[in-house]
Amino acid sequence: MELIEAIILAVLAASTPLLIAATGELVTERSGVLNLGVEGMMIVGAACGFAGAWLTGSVFVGALFGIIAGTMMSLIFALMALGLAVNQVATGLALTILGVGLSGLIGAGFVGERITPAVHLAIPGLTDIPLVGRVLFGEDGFVYFSIALVVGVWWFLYRTRAGLILRACGDNHVSAHALGYPVLRIRTFAVMFGGACAGLAGAYLPLAYTPFFIPGMTAGRGWIALALVVFSSWRPGRLVIGAYLFGAVTILQLHAQGWGIGIPSQFMSALPYLATIIVLVLLSRARSGGSTAPAALGTVFVPDR
């Protein structure tokens, strides 16, 4: 009983950064922009988030620093890929390389320092309910926020006019432009939203997951978030399934190793990737008309002025 609760808690913690970063990237890609710099924006968010929390003693301020840092990084991308119409793939890769270096520079002075991690919710009575108490009422703010975020994004994309326009930019920027919508401005906001989410996801690592900063601590999570967006067919609902499934298999394979089941650990380590890909591919095949990529994804748009 306690073990099950502990496993669920660990799964939620492992999935949250993936969910936040992937939700941001989903909005970016839905507007027609492919930003491969998620890993770079995350790691800069991690460095700045830790710096903010360490300097002010507040995890909340740290999270804000992370969000701002991620947004600034995404503005570099927007300037290059949208403003100067440079190839998006190249710009995104360069952004990751830049971010890894930059975060090492920013974080150098903070290596080896500790902070008090994000507090967990505690409601007397409710949090103490066996099995579900700590899962539902004992998480840190990031976990609740990530769920609100993905619900909000779903609502925005499918239930508001602005969301419809954003998707229109992603599917056919020429038509959206002809109808008078400011395609580049909309895409810039989408890229900034993606950057803010990546920065927050990065900040989650040193603020809640492992409360210290070390260069390279995102360890490829940005790339996993990118992959999740693709395999969820750019749909928020499937993204949630994918992120939690990935987190769950990651944690369960560690436990399975501890129990000594005897399956080679190399295979177990590959399992989260395999399981997530298989389930999400099956999901998009099972439902008719499973959405494919935004039609204008990754293509450069230069409006005729």
Place this chain on the structure above:
Amino acid sequence: MRKSLLALAAGLLLAGSVSAVSAADKLKVGFIYLGPIGDLGWTYQHDLARQALVKELGDQIETTYLENVPEGPDAERSIEQLVRAGNKLIFTTSFGYMDPTLKVAKKYPNVHFEHATGYKRNPNMSTYSARWYQGRYIQGLIAAKMSKSGVLGYIGSFPIPEVVSGINATILAAQTIKPDIKVKIIWANTWFDPGKEADAAKALIDQGADVIMQHTDSPAAMQIASERGKLAFGQDSEMIKFGPKTQLTSILDTWGPYYIERVKAELAGTWKSQDSWGGLDSHMFAMAPYTNMPDEVKKLAEDAQTAITAGKLHPFKCPIVGQDGKPVECKGGDHLDDGQILGMNFYVKGIDDKLPGK
């Protein structure tokens, strides 16, 4: 595609940053590092040793380092860069630099190379490593004494002989205290991923382990153990900052004395290719202070350390029984020989797990 390749190439050039080089006629010594010098683990310890070297011989040498150099063929370019910058003695500090180092060494016979933890040598290329299993043996003694649940948690990186011999040394030592001690082993399949290391530590603790040991590089496991009120051992470097009431001891990589010795030999013109596999006796590594344990456990650890240093106690002394119940052939007289330890690919009896790939 061409654009993205260009961007990658530009980024890679930026990634290996060179520290300042100046002055002539001093001996130039170069270092290739795997991670950033701020990783608080493997590379950090190599750089501490470089700083000790500068402190000792700074008036006769100057040092250069390249950090964040990826293992594999690309390392060759970085090593050659150091050669062309005039370095006459070059330390390549990770296993994966073995073939690139050898290749460059053959190309430049007048430059001397020192490669860490490898097994390929050349007339101008030495290898060096440490007998960390000795430290693991001491940790096993402490762990068995300090564990209340009788279950130890071990986070492995990759199932390679160095890590496997560490696990075996730990268990052999623990069995001398508690014959029925259990160990749970989780392979992270990475050297460095703080999040995953933390998850592995959580899983081990949730499954009943109360002493955590690791063969991965970040202080994440120490931090989790500290949060949960358990005990843990550090890795590579001093990690007590992340668990003031948690760290029992840590195996500290202390390359300083070796680097100083080799540079002195180079200065004196007596440098020769050799294979150094040093243990506690040659100060290739050290044990961090024994903390958070009663005096009798501390004494037990110190006595074991003294005995191992003096050569009176060998962690792999025979008889050793393998997992299959058959005794392991004793090639080194009364203990396993170096070859058996360097190529160790079996678990000893008492480990309930299966070695991956066996």
